[in-house]
Amino acid sequence: MSEVSPRRIVIVGAGPAGIRAAAMLVEARLHPIVIDEGHRAGGQIYRRPPAGFVRTPEQLYGSEAAKARALHALFDRLVEQGLLTHCAGSSVIAVHGGRLHVLGESGVQVISYDRLILATGASDRVAPVPGWQNAGVYSLGAAQIGLKAQGVALGRRIVLIGSGPLLTLVGAQLVKAGADVAAVLDTSSWRQQMGGFSGLAARPVVALRGLALRARLGRRYHAGVTLERIEADEHGVVALHWRDAGGRQQQTPCDMVGMGWHLRAETHLADLAGCTFTYDEQWQQWLPKTDEMGRAGNGVYLAGDGVRLLGADGAEVAGRLAAAACLADLGYQPPSAGADLRKLARVERFARGLARAFPWPAAMVRALPDEAIVCRCESVTAAAVREGTDFGGSEANRVKSLSRVGMGRCQGRYCQLAAVELVAAQAGCEPDAVGRFRGQAPVRPAPIGAFLRED
Amino acid sequence: MNTAGRIVRLAERDRAEVQFVLDGLMRSALAGDTVLTAMLASGHALRRSEFGPEPRAGFCLMGACQDCWIWQEEGPRLRACSTPVTEGMRLCTTAPENWP
Numbered sequence: 371m372s373e374v375s376p377r378r379i380v381i382v383g384a385g386p387a388g389i390r391a392a393a394m395l396v397e398a399r400l401h402p403i404v405i406d407e408g409h410r411a412g413g414q415i416y417r418r419p420p421a422g423f424v425r426t427p428e429q430l431y432g433s434e435a436a437k438a439r440a441l442h443a444l445f446d447r448l449v450e451q452g453l454l455t456h457c458a459g460s461s462v463i464a465v466h467g468g469r470l471h472v473l474g475e476s477g478v479q480v481i482s483y484d485r486l487i488l489a490t491g492a493s494d495r496v497a498p499v500p501g502w503q504n505a506g507v508y509s510l511g512a513a514q515i516g517l518k519a520q521g522v523a524l525g526r527r528i529v530l531i532g533s534g535p536l537l538t539l540v541g542a543q544l545v546k547a548g549a550d551v552a553a554v555l556d557t558s559s560w561r562q563q564m565g566g567f568s569g570l571a572a573r574p575v576v577a578l579r580g581l582a583l584r585a586r587l588g589r590r591y592h593a594g595v596t597l598e599r600i601e602a603d604e605h606g607v608v609a610l611h612w613r614d615a616g617g618r619q620q621q622t623p624c625d626m627v628g629m630g631w632h633l634r635a636e637t638h639l640a641d642l643a644g645c646t647f648t649y650d651e652q653w654q655q656w657l658p659k660t661d662e663m664g665r666a667g668n669g670v671y672l673a674g675d676g677v678r679l680l681g682a683d684g685a686e687v688a689g690r691l692a693a694a695a696c697l698a699d700l701g702y703q704p705p706s707a708g709a710d711l712r713k714l715a716r717v718e719r720f721a722r723g724l725a726r727a728f729p730w731p732a733a734m735v736r737a738l739p740d741e742a743i744v745c746r747c748e749s750v751t752a753a754a755v756r757e758g759t760d761f762g763g764s765e766a767n768r769v770k771s772l773s774r775v776g777m778g779r780c781q782g783r784y785c786q787l788a789a790v791e792l793v794a795a796q797a798g799c800e801p802d803a804v805g806r807f808r809g810q811a812p813v814r815p816a817p818i819g820a821f822l823r824e825d
Numbered sequence: 826m827n828t829a830g831r832i833v834r835l836a837e838r839d840r841a842e843v844q845f846v847l848d849g850l851m852r853s854a855l856a857g858d859t860v861l862t863a864m865l866a867s868g869h870a871l872r873r874s875e876f877g878p879e880p881r882a883g884f885c886l887m888g889a890c891q892d893c894w895i896w897q898e899e900g901p902r903l904r905a906c907s908t909p910v911t912e913g914m915r916l917c918t919t920a921p922e923n924w925p
Contacts, residue, residue: 407888407907414887420857420909423837459907461888493889505870505882506831512886520862521837524882547835605869606831606882625831636889746884746892749876779891784884815891817901 377700380405380470380481382462382639383489385413386437386682387674389445390689391487391696396453398702403481405457405472411445413491414511415682418442419519430518432543433579437682457481464811465642468669471812477820485669485696488639489689492675494630495655497735498788499531500742501600502629503749506607510536510630514543523549525626529610531597533558533728534632535580535681541590542583553622554587555612557631557731559594569723572716597734600627632728633679634787640677641809643670649802652722653679654730655787656806662711664692671696679725684717735788736795744792745785747778755792764797766790766805779815782807828866831882845914846898854910861886861893861905864916871895871905872918896920 379395381388384406395402404411410418416431416438427435427442448454457472464471469482494509501507508516508524510532516524517540527550530541541554570577584591594615601609609623635657637647645658645666657677660666664673673692674685687710694704738744740753750773758773766789769775775789776782782789786807794801827834840855847867854863861883864871870880872895883893886906893905898915 409909419837422840422857424839425836429836493885493887503874503877503879503881505880508883509885509890512884515886516832516862517835520857520859521835522862522866523833523835524865525831526833549833549835602879604880606880743877746890747876749874779894780889783889814888815894819901 377484378403378482379485379487379696380483381487381489382406382470383413383491383674383676384408384411384445384456385489385491385674385685386416386441387489387491387685387689387692388413388487389441390686391489391673391693392448392454393444394690394693394704395697396448398697398704401454403455403457405460405462405470405481407459407461409459411456411458412438412442414515416441417515417519419521423521425521434682437686441686461814462639463814463816465639466811473812473814473816473820477822478816483669485671485700486643487671487673487692487696488643488676489672489674489685489692490636490639490676491685492633492635492679493783494536495632495634495730495787496629496784497532497631497731498738498742498744498752498785499597499600499629500739501602501607502627503743503746504600504602504606506602506625507600507627507629510540510628513628514540517543517547517549523547523626524628525607525624526550527552527624528626528628529553529555529622529624530628531555531557531610531612532630533731534630535724535728536630536632537728538580538583538587538591540628542586545586545590551587551590552624553610554591555595555597555610556591556593556728557595557597557734558728559615562729563593563727566723566725566727569719569721569726572719572723576720631730632725633675634783635679636676636783638781638809638813640666640670640672642811642813644668645670645672647806652725654725654732654801661695662691663695663707664688665695665699669699678718678721680714680717680721684714684721687714687717730787732791735791738792744788745775745778747780747785748774750775750785752792755789756796759793759796764793764799764804766793766807769793770807776807781810781813830867831865831869832862834866843910843912845910845912845916847916848918858910859906860895860903860908860910860914860916863910864895864905864918868918870918
């Protein structure tokens with residue numbers, strides 16, 4: 371290896387993909403820099419509580435405890451041995467010209483890279499339900515983070531709504547922990563769920579585990595529901611109004627609603643790094659384009675849920691593949707990728723089955739009443755998005771500048787897909803024709819003071 | 826119920842207490858709590874929406890939605906879901922009076 375000059379490789383994200391990528395680079399005697407927003411490595415699904423918490427990985431991660439334990443131990447060992455540099459509690463807020471602007475406790479620093487591996491993960495894909503701006507409405511991921519990282523339920527009486535594996539998982543975890551879960555409402559019908567079956571058969575054990583979790587929910591679980599509105603008083607949520615699969619009106623008193631329709635890839639940094647995007651019909655969102663190893667071009671590699679929504683097991687494999695691609699491009703001889711590529715293909719068949727079984731609720735979004743809030747950040751209504759479309763046409767960024775949808779502090783992470791759906795409905799086209807909001811730096815709010823230097 | 830606020834503590838209850846000030850009143854939380862957990866153990870909201878009438882209590886808890894930025898008495902805001910509460914912190918659910 372002596373003929374290869376050491377290069378600076380930066381990994382963004384210390385979840386399953388980032389950790390596996392880092393470990394493979396270390397094996398090749400490279401010293402990566404790993405930047406992560408978490409205070410402790412692990413990512414979201416294997417998120418670790420703060421120091422001093424006592425629950426075991428078995429209590430926290432259930433059937434996935436061994437995987438979580440292995441990843442945490444691996445990363446901690448690499449840090450202890452000084453084989454990588456871990457920038458914890460730090461956010462990459464901009465990418466430009468081979469340089470990252472990194473916001474940490476001491477302000478913004480610039481870190482340059484020769485190769486960049488983005489393992490930025492995903493967040494909940496949410497859809498507006500009238501009333502969702504009220505206090506006490508959270509994402510499903512939030513409900514899980516509250517439980518895992520803080521040992522709390524975010525309400526006394528909980529209703530979970532949406533669709534996807536997280537709906538069942540979070541419901542079962544909350545019930546097991548002793549929370550009062552009043553109902554778990556799935557907008558996907560049994561028929562739609564059966565439609566994903568051929569894909570789910572690619573990983574029968576995982577599929578059966580999901581069914582076992584579902585069974586724990588018992589009569590709380592309802593498939594094929596229609597969500598009507600979240601009722602609130604001046605303190606926050608008081609009830610969820612919905613219709614069951616038979617069309618009967620239902621009202622469930624609650625002070626917390628958790629919502630999510632599967633996941634949305636976190637792609638802001640890939641966008642700023644110049645990646646090209648394509649609309650994925652099955653996952654119903656724009657995803658950055660890579661080759662099968664995760665190469666996006668220009669020295670950028672993508673791995674994990676930030677590029678394809680394969681879940682934690684897929685992310686571990688994709689992290690190794692991205693690192694292998696990076697090593698090969700630098701002139702190293704990485705281990706053979708054949709077995710990992712076959713594993714990834716199987717995981718992807720399963721994940722695409724999930725996407726079919728638990729679809730994005732397009733019809734519900736298209737039918738939103740005019741007064742419903744679409745953008746939680748700035749209270750932009752469905753009417754404003756529809757008027758923006760009538761006035762300026764169906765291009766996403768044009769509607770954004772006319773209505774301010776997607777301009778708030780979350781930068782469209784939680785409203786973009788719904789906004790695009792509304793624009794498509796209003797303009798009479800498909801969501802992919804509307805396009806996507808351009809990512810803008812800084813991708814996280816940053817105080818002005820962080821950019822000032824004393825010297 | 827085991828807190829006066831929105832959240833219910835289901836586990837990890839055996840931690841040291843931390844005292845902080847919320848809107849001028851002394852409150853207690855547990856070491857390892859985020860500011861969001863600490864505030865919602867004492868109340869039902871973190872702040873009010875700038876664009877609507879409703880109170881807000883956070884949304885994603887993973888630093889992505891930016892719903893939980895709250896004020897400190899001395900000025901700078903912080904993101905409640907990703908900041909650990911510390912002894913003596915002075916937090917507000919509304920902007921300080923001298924804010925321009």
